[in-house]
Amino acid sequence: MDEIRYDDYREVVHHFRLHGRLPVHIIQKPSYSKVYVTLSAPLGSVHTRFRDETGAERTVPPGAAHFLEHKVFEKGGRDVSEDFSLEGAEINAFTDHHRTTYLFHATDVLYTNVTRLCTMFFFPEFTSEGVKKEKNVILEELAAHKDDPYYAQYRGLMNAMYHEHPLKDDILGTEESIRSMDAQTLLDIHKAFYRPEEAVMVIVGDIDPVRLQEHLEQADILPEESRSAPLPFATKESPAVVRERIETELDIMIPSVLFGIKLPLAPDEPFRKRLRARIAYAILFDLVFGKTGDVHEELLDKGVINDSYGIDLVFGETYAHALIGTETEAVAAFEKRLQTELASLAEKDIAEADFLRVKRQLYGGFIQSLDNLETLAHQYGEYIRHGVSYYDMLALARSVTKEEVLALRNKIEKAHISRFVARPEKKGP
Amino acid sequence: MNLTTLREGKTVHQYVETGQFKTMQVAVRFFDDLDVETATKRHLTLSMLKAKSRSHPSRRALEKHLESLYDTSLSAHSFKMGNVHVNQFTLHLINPRYANGEELLAAALALLQEMLFDPVFDEKTLREEKRFLADHFRAEYADKDRYAVKRYHDHLFFDHPARAHAMGEPDRVEGVTLTDIVNTHRRMLRHNGILIGVVGDIEVEKTHALVKEKLPFANARDLPSRFFEKRPFEPREEVRETMRLQQERLFMTLSTGIHYGEEDYHAALVMNTLFGEGSESLLFRRVRIEDSLVYHISSRYVPFHGLATIHSAMRKESVQKAKKRITGALASLRKGDFPPEDVDRAKNHLVRSVKAMFDSPAGLSALALRHELLQAPLDENETIASIRSVRKQDIERIAKASRFIFTFTLGGETDG
Numbered sequence: 001m002d003e004i005r006y007d008d009y010r011e012v013v014h015h016f017r018l019h020g021r022l023p024v025h026i027i028q029k030p031s032y033s034k035v036y037v038t039l040s041a042p043l044g045s046v047h048t049r050f051r052d053e054t055g056a057e058r059t060v061p062p063g064a065a066h067f068l069e070h071k072v073f074e075k076g077g078r079d080v081s082e083d084f085s086l087e088g089a090e091i092n093a094f095t096d097h098h099r100t101t102y103l104f105h106a107t108d109v110l111y112t113n114v115t116r117l118c119t120m121f122f123f124p125e126f127t128s129e130g131v132k133k134e135k136n137v138i139l140e141e142l143a144a145h146k147d148d149p150y151y152a153q154y155r156g157l158m159n160a161m162y163h164e165h166p167l168k169d170d171i172l173g174t175e176e177s178i179r180s181m182d183a184q185t186l187l188d189i190h191k192a193f194y195r196p197e198e199a200v201m202v203i204v205g206d207i208d209p210v211r212l213q214e215h216l217e218q219a220d221i222l223p224e225e226s227r228s229a230p231l232p233f234a235t236k237e238s239p240a241v242v243r244e245r246i247e248t249e250l251d252i253m254i255p256s257v258l259f260g261i262k263l264p265l266a267p268d269e270p271f272r273k274r275l276r277a278r279i280a281y282a283i284l285f286d287l288v289f290g291k292t293g294d295v296h297e298e299l300l301d302k303g304v305i306n307d308s309y310g311i312d313l314v315f316g317e318t319y320a321h322a323l324i325g326t327e328t329e330a331v332a333a334f335e336k337r338l339q340t341e342l343a344s345l346a347e348k349d350i351a352e353a354d355f356l357r358v359k360r361q362l363y364g365g366f367i368q369s370l371d372n373l374e375t376l377a378h379q380y381g382e383y384i385r386h387g388v389s390y391y392d393m394l395a396l397a398r399s400v401t402k403e404e405v406l407a408l409r410n411k412i413e414k415a416h417i418s419r420f421v422a423r424p425e426k427k428g429p
Numbered sequence: 430m431n432l433t434t435l436r437e438g439k440t441v442h443q444y445v446e447t448g449q450f451k452t453m454q455v456a457v458r459f460f461d462d463l464d465v466e467t468a469t470k471r472h473l474t475l476s477m478l479k480a481k482s483r484s485h486p487s488r489r490a491l492e493k494h495l496e497s498l499y500d501t502s503l504s505a506h507s508f509k510m511g512n513v514h515v516n517q518f519t520l521h522l523i524n525p526r527y528a529n530g531e532e533l534l535a536a537a538l539a540l541l542q543e544m545l546f547d548p549v550f551d552e553k554t555l556r557e558e559k560r561f562l563a564d565h566f567r568a569e570y571a572d573k574d575r576y577a578v579k580r581y582h583d584h585l586f587f588d589h590p591a592r593a594h595a596m597g598e599p600d601r602v603e604g605v606t607l608t609d610i611v612n613t614h615r616r617m618l619r620h621n622g623i624l625i626g627v628v629g630d631i632e633v634e635k636t637h638a639l640v641k642e643k644l645p646f647a648n649a650r651d652l653p654s655r656f657f658e659k660r661p662f663e664p665r666e667e668v669r670e671t672m673r674l675q676q677e678r679l680f681m682t683l684s685t686g687i688h689y690g691e692e693d694y695h696a697a698l699v700m701n702t703l704f705g706e707g708s709e710s711l712l713f714r715r716v717r718i719e720d721s722l723v724y725h726i727s728s729r730y731v732p733f734h735g736l737a738t739i740h741s742a743m744r745k746e747s748v749q750k751a752k753k754r755i756t757g758a759l760a761s762l763r764k765g766d767f768p769p770e771d772v773d774r775a776k777n778h779l780v781r782s783v784k785a786m787f788d789s790p791a792g793l794s795a796l797a798l799r800h801e802l803l804q805a806p807l808d809e810n811e812t813i814a815s816i817r818s819v820r821k822q823d824i825e826r827i828a829k830a831s832r833f834i835f836t837f838t839l840g841g842e843t844d845g
Contacts, residue, residue, distance in 0.1 A: 009451070034784065034788050081708045085777060135721075143742075147675050148572070251673055252568075254571075291489065291492045292492050292496065364498075364528075367527045370451050371450045371789070
């Protein structure tokens with residue numbers, strides 16, 4: 001087992017490969033009552049192709065990753081959550097664009113729940129009847145999305161931004177794809193994507209890593225090696241957006257504007273390089289569009305925005321974009337000001353004091369994240385999949401220069417920007 | 430973890446020493462009666478105090494200052510504890526050990542001192558804050574779940590002291606004046622109970638001296654001692670409202686009659702958990718897993734009012750069946766028609782929640798607060814023993830005495 005000490009932060013991480021296959025990372029957090037465990041498979045809503053046991057190329061239907069996440073909990077008609085809860089653990093799961101993550105937290109019984117998680121994850125026992133029943137549950141989940149106007153706005157923006165990328169589709173799939181899901185397809189997908197070598201387990205808490213390893217090594221919890229495997233993400237996406245602007249009416253009371261800006265981040269570049277660019281973009285957008293920038297102050301003073309204004313930078317493995325949005329009665333003024341700022345981004349300078357302040361902010365945010373087991377487990381899991389430790393992120397952030405940030409100003413073009421304007425429907429409550 | 434409680438006049442100071450975290454939390458709480466007349470003013474006063482300070486006279490300058498303090502966060506929120514209204518400031522900052530020994534706590538407290546004792550109250554900021562709050566209320570309509578919860582609350586509590594919302598009422602925002610803000614601020618400092626809680630890797634004596642110096646509340650009143658009145662909720666007519674929704678939002682109110690701190694309090698907690706909290710509950714198992722009627726269903730116990738609210742969403746044609754399954758689940762509890770393992774699961778769920786409270790500065794701060802105000806045990810073992818001691822017959826007895834008193838549904842007009 002490897003031990004890595006991060007003395008600056010008083011943290012220790014252990015790492016081993018279970019049976020030489022499944023990577024397990026243990027972050028020790030003395031004095032914590034809770035242990036938080038995640039196990040992730042590299043299957044998200046954007047993955048569309050795999051090779052099955054016969055060598056044939058197959059398609060992943062829309063929503064299959066999420067559907068599979070639901071069904072992994074079934075053991076021959078039973079819900080395996082009950083077994084976790086009887087032994088003091090609470091299990092859950094979620095599917096995002098690039099991975100499916102199962103997680104539980106427990107305060108007393110750890111070892112048997114970790115083996116139970118592996119068994120559930122690697123050896124699905126769901127039935128055709130179970131798949132049939134689950135369709136209604138997922139259709140209800142989809143119906144909840146349809147009742148959410150802000151979700152409609154977000155989905156609309158993604159479709160205005162992306163030509164081919166599956167990001168534009170709902171993670172849950174469509175009514176049609178959900179209704180036509182079958183158990184065998186899900187099992188085949190499972191075999192290709194839920195492989196120990198590609199999965200990642202992260203355990204955070206006050207635990208003895210040696211005893212945990214011994215316990216896991218004794219258990220027969222990994223499947224035989226599979227010939228089926230994911231096929232690389234092959235969608236080619238233009239850096240330009242599909243439509244510059246969409247306006248529609250939704251069941252809301254205040255108009256809402258959401259800008260989406262595609263950021264050029266080459267997915268083929270090494271992760272460290274992409275991470276560096278992510279940090280630099282985050283600094284740039286924070287300084288220009290954040291709450292310490294000119295734009296925010298001016299729009300607030302003029303009464304154009306309210307405290308719903310926010311920016312969010314989203315970096316996936318195969319995409320990157322910035323979102324800037326607000327509720328506003330002054331839709332045109334907001335659009336115009338943001339467009340002007342984006343068009344003149346290349347002329348923006350960054351004061352040294354502001355740059356240093358943002359570095360301190362990044363540092364503080366990082367230290368704060370170490371106190372939250374859930375955040376730490378998910379961040380660590382996300383980074384380590386690409387061979388980078390979350391604890392190295394800070395050194396990387398510190399080394400980003402002002403020049404690197406300034407160099408990004410020229411990379412954002414008008415053709416990369418889309419916006420979705422939602423106005424209240426004429427008939428209100 | 431070690432709690433030290435000190436009193437400066439009537440202001441209560443709580444210091445929780447723990448080496449577990451890399452961050453610290455300071456919470457300053459102001460307690461007053463919950464009142465529909467004053468909640469809006471109290472919330473707006475809190476927002477005004479937090480918007481800017483004498484040394485950082487714009488939101489932008491304030492934001493820059495907080496960022497320079499290693500991303501210290503300063504939040505302000507209003508909430509309810511039964512019939513008591515609480516205005517709370519929270520500072521969350523990293524331990525100076527990780528900030529090259531910089532005196533971050535002193536700097537953060539100095540900021541709070543300035544905001545509270547030398548506030549900047551001006552018409553421009555009041556206009557902004559009123560606009561933000563009015564917009565917030567209008568935006569609630571877009572979040573259909575939140576909107577449904579609010580409508581349910583308004584119907585359930587229409588004649589009850591708890592009917593006021595912590596952030597106030599939409600139709601009272603416009604009428605709030607700068608004079609109201611000045612008067613409300615004065616009342617917060619002179620006529621409210623005040624409790625300061627600090628959690629982190631601290632030296633109590635040194636930290637107390639600093640807090641005392643920066644936050645000298647000389648005129649605080651006693652902390653509240655009554656958070657609810659035992660008042661029976663009578664059954665009332667079912668209410669259905671409509672709007673354009675795919676799913677009906679269903680709320681069913683179960684009156685247990687058991688309030689916080691009463692002999693059966695822990696038994697009521699276990700019963701509610703077994704009934705509808707989490708994926709191992711009877712409701713989740715029957716309504717979602719067996720019948721596939723819903724994506725989520727839960728029951729939430731509100732011990733200040735002795736009520737549990739069952740909440741779910743489903744297509745219109747499933748509502749009657751879901752209601753039957755919910756009342757059927759209560760009938761099962763009354764008859765003892767559930768295996769002992771289900772009780773163990775419910776207890777495990779609660780024990781996990783109790784222990785998890787000790788894993789964050791905010792959790793510890795809340796525990797210490799409840800200890801002071803509600804005499805809740807600070808020792809987790811005491812609470813866990815109370816949970817573990819609940820018997821199956823206790824659950825049956827409470828279920829038999831509980832009754833559904835109100836049903837509210839929102840939704841169902843697909844054609845607008």
